[in-house]
Amino acid sequence: MAVTSPTKHSAEWVFSHFENNSGWGNDAVAWSIGLLSSCYVLIGYDGATHLSEEMNNAEMGVPRAMVGCLLVNGPLGFAFLLIILFFMGDISAALATPTGFPIIEIFLHMTGSVAAATTMTAMITVMACLSTVPLLTAAARIMWAFARDGGLPFAERIASVDKRRQIPTVSIVVVSFLLMLLSLINIGSTTAFNAILSLAVVSLQASYLLPIILLIWRRLFRPDTLRWGPWRLGKAGLPINIIAVIYLMYTCIFLLFPPYQPITPVNMNYAPVVLGGALVFGCIYWPLRVSKRYVGPLTDAEILEGTIH
Template sequence: MEYCNRIEISGGHSKSPHTMSVEDPPPRSSHRHRPKPRLERYLGFLPMLAFAATLQASWESLGSSLYAGLLNGGPVAIVYGMILSFVGSLSLTLSMAEMASMNPVAGAQYHWMYELAPVAPRFLSFIQAWVTVIAWWANVAVGPYLVGTEIQGLLVQNYPSYRPRNWHGTLLVFAVLFLPLLVNIFARRLLAPVEVLSGVIHILSYPEIMVVMIVLGQRHTNEFVWTEFVTDQSGWHNKGVIFSIGLLTAAFTLSSFDGVIHMSEEVNDASRAVPWSMIWGLVLNAFLAFGFAIVLLYTMGDFQKALDSATGYPIIEIFYAQTGSKAAASAMMLPILLSGCYSSFNVLASVSRLTWAFARDEGFPFSSFFSHVSPRCKIPLRSLFLVTTITVLVALINIGSSAAFNAVLSLDTLALYISYLVPILFMLIKRIRASQDIRWGPFILGKLGIPINVFAMMYGTYITIFLPWPETQPVTASGMNYGAPVFGIALLFAVIDWFLRGHKKWNGPTVMTAPK
């Protein structure tokens, strides 16, 4: 299989080096002209659609993140937040899909940044690469952590004498990571059928859960579901702030849609398959999540009991209230637990490819080592081990301080949204100033491009403003949202790395793929 349709040595933005600046590239070293490591193309549209659907795992993610929405705004924030988040996420996805069609490559955002940035493309693409990589490193730990703490919540419900400890959760994170790691290493060819099987579980378990809730759950009124605006739980008093923080439940549910793009170099006809799998994956997930949210609110039982659940997860208390059985509630949690497991297959695969791409383009430390592709496994094995090791180290933080661990996790969505916004901004500028110079792919937004890009920027900026806000007031050390300061540290690290090492090594992406 060909690795890409063509290989270019990036030089469109280069000037002769003379000083250490963000604009001036260093001399190109001879090893940049050597053949770049390849990945085999073996994935089609259907596995990628399942990849997108199960990576977001929308209705399961909504169940796991329900607390924030109930605490701030309640039903109004969840129902109308889902609608707003779908429209906003669709605009972001369409904007990203167009760029993915132009250049379907594992590095994604930093490649597009280099091609589209009107100034300092080397510096900006290098910073973008680090922001995207660090965001996805944090993302790897989210699924296993949710599964681990949900298992602890079920233990609390079923065994009242159980006292959860942080180190229990850390061990559960390790356990959830183990099988996805093995499959990624030894069963690469099984990834496609595993994705399809996971997609089938994602879809088929949905009506089963819905039927149980509809048949057994107590009924709330239409007024509760569509007009109840909860303002007396979090300590915040401004209704706009309350809705905006509650909206983050829906925003989290429909995020991470760029994960498919980082698998592009293993996808046949990637310039078509990747954009459409992103779009249809989001539409399918939004449809399922919205239906789940409506039925859940109609049948959730006592609102306060769900919010104050000793398990830490309102969804566990809601399932118990609906069925009246701890065993049945545990069984209903199984699809949600499985979603965290099979999404870890996808996240590990996607993030290892992203890390590998940054190393292959010589921006990552020890690039020649981490850009290696195992000839036996045919995957970037060293990058996979690096990502897994980082996740293990992050999980170990939880033993000493859950606040510090949550600070790392809070970086995830904030950094991802920022990694979406900057390339879209530069795409919008390029579209307005010189659309004739854009190397379009098969998927083109056409005349709708400008309004879609503008709305994507507006929605993404709005979400980014409220992502770092704490859920409750007054703010305590344990309740503080550390997303903004942690992101600031990550950004400072990237800038320091540029001046210490990057300006010498990084000359932009070395591999470009042209759409067929």
């Protein structure tokens, strides 16, 4: 792409040029709202933790997988981003593309070939589809674990394991069905689909935030209650935890903002409404049903003794 592109931006343009087409008068706000894409890329690095019960030596394997995926994919993604920025051409032309996908217009500009642009777009599409496989695996494993511990409706059925294949077939089918339903939302309403994406990112950010805050509290006030595993960051751990909390709180706030001004029913970010509804539902459903049968994750001994059938 770098060879075939007819234009090239300067390093000054790539690293210092800022273009605000969002309608927000404050560039810092516009930039902060634009963090959604970068946050979405990072939501999968905890996938290994959800499969830790299936791993040998998970104490070392899980952190290696989490850190390794960032060390490998981070530089590759950054290199791809630099190539796009240096050779993408006019931003306005990319945004005004009749395809509705600026990246397709950028590929066409950089290669000058419809076939090449189509091939590159197809490669990204295939990678996006393949990336859903580990996400599906992690989501199904989480659903099965919650059902096994009695934390979901129809827990006994969802927690069942196929005796021949030794996999949680029901949870896989349920998660797959829900994913297909969510994908159909984009056909009816792009606004609703974008709200689901924002909600997914914000919810995951919040799920990372709470345990880190509790860990900081125990580091500072109850260090004697912590049991460290073989993988530890030592003195760097606390500063990293604090930076993570600041970042997560910052992104959780701005990811709930509408992406464009002026705000209309079409471009409104409805993630706060959906998130509020989910919280209200949880506050009602927990005391009425779940708290009576869910007492937290079960130990291996309880599972082996037949607590869950």
